[in-house]
Amino acid sequence: MFSQTLHHLVVGLTTGIATLACLCAIAAWVSNYFVGAKNARAHLDTASYIAAIATLPLLPIAVLSGTMSMSDPASDAMSYNKFLFAGLTTGFLASMVIGRWRFGPGVWNDSRLALLQAISAIGALASITVLGSIGAKMTLGESTMDILPFWPAFDDSIVVNGWFSLVLLIIGLVAVVAAFMLGPKVERLPE
Amino acid sequence: MRGRIIAIATIALVLISTQGTVANPGGNGDGNRDFVCGGSCHGDPTLSAPSTATISITSGNTAFTGTAYQFDTTIEIDMISHSRILGVFLLSSTNGNGDNPEDHGWNIIQDPSGTNVNYVEVIVPTNGAVSLSWVLTAPEEVGDGDLIVAIHHGAGYENLAYLGVSESHSISINPVPANLPGFALDWIAPNYRVTGDTSPVSVLTQNTTEISVEWKLEGESVSHPATVEAGTDDEWLVHLPATMGDGRIVYQVTTSNGEFDVIQPWLTMGTIPPEFDGNLMGARAQGFAGAFIIIALLVSLQGLLQPPRRKNDLDQTKEAEVAEETPPESVVDKPTFDEDAAYRARLLKYDEHPGLLWDPVDEEWVDDPNYEGDE
Incomplete structure (x- = not known):
């Protein structure tokens, strides 16, 4: 019972803060097309960065509390999809934070990197919207x-074999290490 | 004073608005229920009104003990709520308790929704007519049995709960003629099959030497013969085509034993999705894998899309700062200048002062290093 209450609390916080992070990031990208929006862009960038960082530890708490509040988690397509979309949301948000951390606030001054940050934010926003929608369907x-x-039916899911899931996980980990270690060296961009 | 008026108005508004939430306009779902009691909306005279719907029953008035009996009813309704939900009861009495036909010896094999309950909720089509069928097995005792249809519905914005009750349909339950072929008493028709499942449906019979089966998809008018395979001990394996999605198949069994041919009621079988085979660990692994793959992809793109580093090479700020701190080196070759030889060249020798040399710059006498005399 407590885990259900905790889940409601954490989910509200997570979705709210994540939505703020994504909307601010998208607005920061859009501000590039307005003359004299430098100050606003700086504020939006800071808000987006802090909110995205705050969301990252909240997401696993939301997943764990959701898992504890269910008698048989991941035993149906709806709850299984929640795990998948929680992973996608984490991936997009983490990429957004990493991009901002590596390139600094000047990331918005480069058109291609700013677009990539905006795509990450849109992906995170879409994923978290789907997550909330599935939650509402379940409760x-x-x-x-x-x-x-065109809303897809969430009573179906892509389920792969347990061992194959493990292989996918290892491939993902190796890909992350390779992206950091073998990828091009990056530098902070001037503001 | 103004605050009190606002508070009273707010309370009144809240109280008025609760009137709309007294009823269950969305229905209570299918289930086994007794006739409405006085405490409910549809039974309370102050909240309910009699329905103007016409309920007609077209089933026969004869059944044999322990054999299948099909109960058909048609409801024509001229006013219905916006949700168009109609609740329909099949009852054997209207006492408010013990009204379910199963309390009177009947056994519901299948209700209009494909399950086996006495209350179902249906959506009334725009033509206002609904036809429903229950398949039951008759009581084991010979005598008379009653079946009654009751309906619940709403209508527009009147906030009234409507109740309709049919005339009692009396059925004479006769003893089974000796050796009458039919379904086994303990057989329950399967309600659902997994989508795409082609495994045969098992039918259990009694006093039967042969069966034939006709099937059709729900809503179709033409039926098709099904292949029947004899099993063991009054079991028959009926091969029906697989259904997909929300497809429902209806089938009718004719039981024979050479002496009697009994056409059984139409039975309905729905389709359900296959059992979900996911598990928690797999979901977690897939979730993390998705996160890592997206991070790897986007981090790689960040590296590829970053501005070219050559642009930074043009920035000579650091080199200029370093240059300011250290003086520039001369580009002219320094002359090789021997200080010692120049010093010696400027010294003057006077004969009257042997062993000594005069330095005109420092204006002092210094020892002559070349003097070898002993004075």
């Missing part, structure tokens, strides 16, 4: 996203 039986005609 309330309906979601505000039901009005969309």
Whole structure:
């Protein structure tokens, strides 16, 4: 019972802060197209960076509390999809934070990197919207996203063999290490 | 004073708004239920009204003990709520308790939804007519049995719960003629099959030497013969085509023993998705894998899309700063200058002062290093 209450609390915090991070990042990217928006961009960048960093530790807490609040987690497609989309959200948000950390606030001054940051933010926002929608479907039986005609059916999921999941995990880890160790060296960009 | 008025108005507004939430306009779902009692909305005279719907029953008035009996009803309704939900009961009495036909010896094999309950909720189509069928096995005792249809619904914005009850349909339950072929008493028709499942449906019978089966998809008018394979001990394996998605198949069994041919009621079988085979560890591994792969992809893209480093090479700020701190080296070759030889060249020798040399710059006498005399 406590885990359910905790889950509701943490989910509210996580989705709220993550949405703030993503919207601020998208707005920072859009501000490049407005003359004299440098100050606003600096504020949006800071808000986005701090909110994204705050979301990263909250996400695993939300997943753990959600797992504890269910009697049989991941035993149906809906809850299985929640794990998958939690992973996608973490990936997009972490990439956003890493990009901002490596290139500094000047990341928004380079058109290609700014676009990549915005794509990460849009991906994170879409994933967390789907996460919330699945949660609403599971608890309330309906979601505000039901009005969309193309909304996918979440009563189905892509389930792969357990061993293959482990292989995918190892491939993912190796890919991350390779991206950092073998990828091009990056430098902070001037503001 | 103004605050009190606002507070009273707010309380009144809240109280008024609660009137709309008294009922269960979305229904309570299918289940086994008794006739409405006085405490409910549909039974409370102040909250309910009689339905104007027409309930007709088209089933026969004869059944044999322990054999299948199909109960058909058609409801024509002219006013319904916006959700168009209609709750339909199959009852044997209207006492408010013990009204389920199963309390009176009947056994529900299948209800209109494909399960085996006495209350179902259906959506009324725009033409306002609903036809429903229950398949039951008749009580084991010979006598008369009653079946009644009751309905619950709403209508528009009137906030009234409507109740309708049919005339009692009396059925004469006769003893089974000797050797009458039919379904086994303990056989329950399967309600669902997994999508794509082609495994045969098992049918258990009694007093039967042969069966034939016709099938059709729900809503179709033309039926097709099914292949039947004899099993062991009154078991028959009926091969019905696989269904997908929300498809529902209906089938009718004719049981024969050479003496009687009994056409059984149509039975319905729905389709359910296959059992989910995911597990927690797999979900976690897949979730983490997705996160790592996205991070790897985007980090690689960050490296590839960063501005070319050559642009930084043009920035000579650091070199200029270093140059300011250290003086520039002369580009002219320094002349080789022997200080000792120059010093010796400027010394003057006077004969009257042997062993000594005069330095005109420092204006002093210094020892002559070349003097070898002993004075």
